[in-house]
Amino acid sequence: MLNIPFRNVNIDQFIDYSTASIMFDRVAPQSLAHANWSEEYPYRPSVSFRMLHGTSHFFLQFDVEEEFLRAQATKHNEAVWKDSCVECFLSFDNRETYYNIEFNILGTGLIGYGSADRKARKRLDIGQVERIATFSQITNVGNNKRWQMILIIPKDIFGSNENLLSRGKVFAxxxxxxxxxxxxxxxxxxxxDSPSPNFHQPEFFGEIHFE
Incomplete structure (x- = not known):
C-alpha cells in the first residue's frame, strides 16, 4: 500500500514548474517499472511519479525520460494517449467505477469516468478538465528528452470533497x-496481466492511502 502525504499548501504561490515542484522535495518517487507487454513493446522509458494531497487538491508529479516526444493533441478530450502521455486512474468505490486522468506533454488533458465497460464510460466536460492546472519543463539528457509535469487536481472534480476519502479504500x-x-x-x-495492452483493468489497481 502506498501512503500519500498531506501538505497544507497555498496553490496561489505556484507560478511555474520550479515553484510548484518544491512541495515534492521530501516525497520518495515511485517507479513505473512494468512493461507489461514487453515481447511486442520492449521499449521502457524511465518514469516515476510522486503524489500529495491537500485540503482541496491532489498534487501529482511525473518525471519521464524517453528517446522521442510526440505532442499532437492540442484540445482537451482529444486522443492524448497517442502522444507522450502520463496517466492516473483512481477508484474511490472499491474499483466498481474509476476516473482515468490522462495528460500529454503539452498539458492537454482527458478525464473519463465509469466502469471498466468501455460503452458505459463517459468523459467529463472540457470545463472540468480545464480546472486542472499543469506545470511542465523539458530538458535534453544525452540522446533522450527528460520531461516533468505537475498536475494540480481539484478534489471536487470527483464528487463531494468532504466525503471523497471516507468511502473506504482508494485504489489506483x-x-x-x-x-x-x-x-x-x-x-x-x-x-x-492480460494478453494485449489495456490500462482499463481496475482489478490490477494498487491500494493507496491518503494520510
Missing amino acids: NFYKCGDELPQPHFISWKPI
Whole structure:
C-alpha cells in the first residue's frame, strides 16, 4: 500500500514548474517499472511519479525520460494517449467505477469516468478538465528528452470533497504510454496481466492511502 502525504499548501504561490515542484522535495518517487507487454513493446522509458494531497487538491508529479516526444493533441478530450502521455486512474468505490486522468506533454488533458465497460464510460466536460492546472519543463539528457509535469487536481472534480476519502479504500494505477511514438510503449506502476495492452483493468489497481 502506498501512503500519500498531506501538505497544507497555498496553490496561489505556484507560478511555474520550479515553484510548484518544491512541495515534492521530501516525497520518495515511485517507479513505473512494468512493461507489461514487453515481447511486442520492449521499449521502457524511465518514469516515476510522486503524489500529495491537500485540503482541496491532489498534487501529482511525473518525471519521464524517453528517446522521442510526440505532442499532437492540442484540445482537451482529444486522443492524448497517442502522444507522450502520463496517466492516473483512481477508484474511490472499491474499483466498481474509476476516473482515468490522462495528460500529454503539452498539458492537454482527458478525464473519463465509469466502469471498466468501455460503452458505459463517459468523459467529463472540457470545463472540468480545464480546472486542472499543469506545470511542465523539458530538458535534453544525452540522446533522450527528460520531461516533468505537475498536475494540480481539484478534489471536487470527483464528487463531494468532504466525503471523497471516507468511502473506504482508494485504489489506483499510474501509467506512461505513447501509442503513436516511434517506439510505442505501455508502462505501469502495478503490473497488468492480460494478453494485449489495456490500462482499463481496475482489478490490477494498487491500494493507496491518503494520510
